[in-house]
Amino acid sequence: MSKLSYKKLFKKMIDIDMKNTGLMEQANISRSTFYKIKNGENVTTDVLLRICNVLECDISEIVECVEE
Incomplete structure (x- = not known):
């Protein structure tokens, strides 16, 4: 089963x-x-999308799909 990971967001921050x-x-x-x-x-x-606008990035740069 897959889930979303926001690790990329925190790394970018x-x-x-x-x-x-x-x-x-x-x-x-x-x-x-x-x-x-x-x-x-x-x-x-x-x-x-609001986060992407603030960070001036694509959604793929802040979230990814990972296997649990």
């Missing part, structure tokens, strides 16, 4: 020196939604 709160503010993401991402839970594509 480290690479550009962006803090969690900075991403939440700029992408207009609630704390609870951010913690869903942090815990590997599902979020809407709208949230992922």
Whole structure:
């Protein structure tokens, strides 16, 4: 079974020196939604696209499908 992994997102944030709160503010993401991402839970594509807009990247650069 596959699931989504957000490891790429957190690596990208480290690479550009962006803090969690900075991403939440700029992408207009609630704390609870951010913690869903942090815990590997599902979020809407709208949230992922807002993150992509802030980071100026493609969705494949922040999320990947991995086997459990």
